[in-house]
Amino acid sequence: MDNSTVLLNLFSLMMSIRLQHVPRPPQLSSFSMQNQTRLPRLPLPAGEGRGEGERNWFLQRLQPSALASLLLFTPLAQAAFAEDTKSTPTETRKAIERGARFLYENQNPAGWWSSSELPALTALALVALEMAEVAKLDAKYGSERRRALDFIAGSAKPDGSIHRGQLVNYNTACSLMALSLADEPRFRPLIVKARAYIAASQIDLGQKGKLDNFHDGGVGYNSKYDHSDMNNTLMAVEAMRMSELALRRPDKPDQPLESDLDWKALEHFLASCQNLPGRSNNPSLSGSAEDRGGFIYHPGESKAGEVVDEQTRRVALRSYGSISYAGMISFAYARVGRDDERVKAVVDWLGRNYTLEENPGMGSEGVYYYYHLMAKALKAQGVATLEGPEENKIEWRAELKTKLLSLQKPDGSWQNPTKRWMEGDPNLTTAYVLVALVLTESE
Numbered sequence: 001m002d003n004s005t006v007l008l009n010l011f012s013l014m015m016s017i018r019l020q021h022v023p024r025p026p027q028l029s030s031f032s033m034q035n036q037t038r039l040p041r042l043p044l045p046a047g048e049g050r051g052e053g054e055r056n057w058f059l060q061r062l063q064p065s066a067l068a069s070l071l072l073f074t075p076l077a078q079a080a081f082a083e084d085t086k087s088t089p090t091e092t093r094k095a096i097e098r099g100a101r102f103l104y105e106n107q108n109p110a111g112w113w114s115s116s117e118l119p120a121l122t123a124l125a126l127v128a129l130e131m132a133e134v135a136k137l138d139a140k141y142g143s144e145r146r147r148a149l150d151f152i153a154g155s156a157k158p159d160g161s162i163h164r165g166q167l168v169n170y171n172t173a174c175s176l177m178a179l180s181l182a183d184e185p186r187f188r189p190l191i192v193k194a195r196a197y198i199a200a201s202q203i204d205l206g207q208k209g210k211l212d213n214f215h216d217g218g219v220g221y222n223s224k225y226d227h228s229d230m231n232n233t234l235m236a237v238e239a240m241r242m243s244e245l246a247l248r249r250p251d252k253p254d255q256p257l258e259s260d261l262d263w264k265a266l267e268h269f270l271a272s273c274q275n276l277p278g279r280s281n282n283p284s285l286s287g288s289a290e291d292r293g294g295f296i297y298h299p300g301e302s303k304a305g306e307v308v309d310e311q312t313r314r315v316a317l318r319s320y321g322s323i324s325y326a327g328m329i330s331f332a333y334a335r336v337g338r339d340d341e342r343v344k345a346v347v348d349w350l351g352r353n354y355t356l357e358e359n360p361g362m363g364s365e366g367v368y369y370y371y372h373l374m375a376k377a378l379k380a381q382g383v384a385t386l387e388g389p390e391e392n393k394i395e396w397r398a399e400l401k402t403k404l405l406s407l408q409k410p411d412g413s414w415q416n417p418t419k420r421w422m423e424g425d426p427n428l429t430t431a432y433v434l435v436a437l438v439l440t441e442s443e
Contacts, residue, residue, distance in 0.1 A: 092441055095405055098412030099434050100134040104141045106413075106427055111147030113427045117164045119155040120174035121428055122148050127174075128431035130181045131438045149182055153190060160193030161222075168223040169201055173235035180239070180246035191243050196259040198236050203228040203269070214272035214282045214299035217265030229298040230273055234326045237266065237333040263334050270330055272299040275319050276345050286316035293345030294319020294353070295327035304361035320361030324350055325373035332380035343381060350374075351386040354394055356403045364418040372432035375400060375439040401440040404433050 103125050107113055114121040126148055129138070138145065152175045156162045163171035176194040179187040201222045205213035218228025219236040240261055248255050271280040275291040282299050286292075286307065296302035296317040304320035328346045336343060353360040359370040378386070378396055386394040407414055409426075414433045416423035423429050 090441075091405060092401060092437055095408055095412075096132050096434055096437050097134055097137070098408065099414070099430050099437075100129055100132045100137050100412075102412035102430055103129060103427060103434075104137055104144060107141075107144055107148065109147075111144070111149075111151035113148070114422075114425050116151075117166065118171060119152050119162055119164060120167065120171045121422075121425070123152055123171075123174040123178035124431045125427055126152075126178040127181060128434040130178075132434050133438075149178070149184070149187075152178055153187065156190050156193070160190075160195075160197035162190070162194055163223075166223060167221055169198065169219055169221050169232050170235055172197060173219075173232070173239040176239040177242050180243040183246070188247070191246060192258060195240060195243050195247075195257070198240060199259040199261055202236075202261055202265065204265075211265060211268045214280070215269065217262065217267070217269035218273075218298070227298060227300075228269060229301075230295060230323050230326050230330070231297070233266070233269065234330050237261065237330055241333050266330070266334050267336070269299075270327060270334070270342070273297075273323075274327060274342065274346065275317075275349075276342060279342065284315065284317050286318060288316065291316070291319040291349075293347075293349035294324040295346065296320075297323055303365075318361060319349060319353075321350070321353065321359045322362065322366050322370040322373055324360075325370065325377040328377040329373065329380055332377070338381040338383065347381070347383060347386070351394065352389050354386055354388050354396070356399060364416065365420045366423065367418070368414065368416050368423050368429040368432045369421065371400060371404060372436050375436035379439045397440045401437065404437055404440075408433075 103113070107125075108116070110116065112119070112122045113125045126145070129145070152162060155164055155171070155175065161168050161172045162175035172194055176191060176198070179191055179194070198219065201219060203213075203215050203218050203220060203226075205215055205227070211217065215227040218230070218233040220226065220228040220232050244257060244260075247257060272282045272285075273295050274280070275286045275288075275294050275296065277285075277287055277292070284300055285296070288307065296304075296319065300317075302317035302320065303323070304318040306315050306317050308315050324346055328343065328350070331337075331340070331343050331346075338344065338347065356371075358364055359367040362370075374396065377383075384397075386396050388394045404414070409415065412430075413426040414429045415426040416429055418424075
């Protein structure tokens with residue numbers, strides 16, 4: 001059995017867990033020595049925190065506790081592409097390499113991508129490149145990668161946040177992801193402080209310690225407005241789970257962390273944003289069958305708009321695609337698996353509204369983020385097929401892959417002609433797609 005098969009079997013095991021709460025995870029010693037020695041050590045450029053030709057420690061530590069806690073990102077990329085380097089590259093692999101090359105070639109000499117004021121854009125590019133497993137390009141652009149990490153580290157503030165004056169939590173969370181994947185000891189203090197900042201920014205309006213507001217338990221920008229929203233919440237929970245694994249060592253998988261989110265409070269916020277009768281008394285949620293199971297942006301707003309009941313005149317908020325996938329992933333990070341009623345409901349809504357031609361409810365706005373979240377959410381919850389609007393089985397992985405390959409531009413990038421939410425920026429949309437393509441390749 002080769003390295004790729006071993007790893008793919010491990011990820012099949014992860015999906016079979018269904019992301020439920022599991023007992024105390026076994027120590028690394030529970031793996032057979034045979035399987036331990038078969039974990040691949042792919043070459044990456046040397047840098048602080050990694051030896052010459054040595055695989056990133058974060059990615060190398062594939063043990064049961066990691067399988068249960070880290071749901072996405074580079075281990076899945078590792079499984080997809082831990083193959084014989086002499087084998088013929090697939091069409092998808094070639095597209096990923098072209099996309100990665102585009103990113104490296106369009107990096108600013110100072111280390112950032114797209115904007116010197118938004119470290120999140122640089123962080124998202126780094127995360128995508130780490131997942132892409134492009135060893136030759138990584139080696140060629142090793143100094144550029146380090147400059148990008150230095151730019152992010154240079155954006156850190158004394159209070160633990162990482163930003164350049166705006167969108168504080170969003171920039172902090174994305175930067176925390178990139179620093180966590182970097183696996184460099186010099187970033188550990190920044191990771192610890194950023195986790196503390198995000199944990200402290202979890203919304204608790206009204207009486208402290210009591211879930212008495214629909215926004216309680218979520219995370220917001222911590223700058224643009226005072227309440228929480230689904231997108232910032234997703235970024236925060238992803239960053240907290242990724243950094244959790246980065247901080248824990250193999251010999252101490254249950255090591256307490258200094259700061260963490262209130263995960264039960266998070267479930268309260270998710271309930272306040274899901275159009276699922278009986279789970280929340282948020283009066284803005286829709287009771288319509290068309291919206292059942294889907295998500296809204298925050299308890300008082302949906303980017304897809306609202307509908308007014310002709311008889312009661314009650315205003316209800318409509319479900320839409322990208323943010324419904326955000327809710328699905330958030331459940332996964334909260335260890336709420338796909339057998340739970342809440343997850344079943346959102347999977348059902350996404351199946352009934354499945355399309356690759358638009359972001360359901362939003363048209364072309366945010367469609368690349370929709371693709372990105374689709375791949376992550378369905379992979380995280382172990383959904384191999386969706387049930388479509390006509391009860392047909394949808395092989396989403398193959399269909400999404402084909403769609404994304406057809407949209408790649410000759411220069412290797414992807415770009416949305418509709419520029420809302422910065423999708424007119426080819427660096428951002430290319431980063432979104434690289435992650436999605438990697439996840440479509442792993443079973």
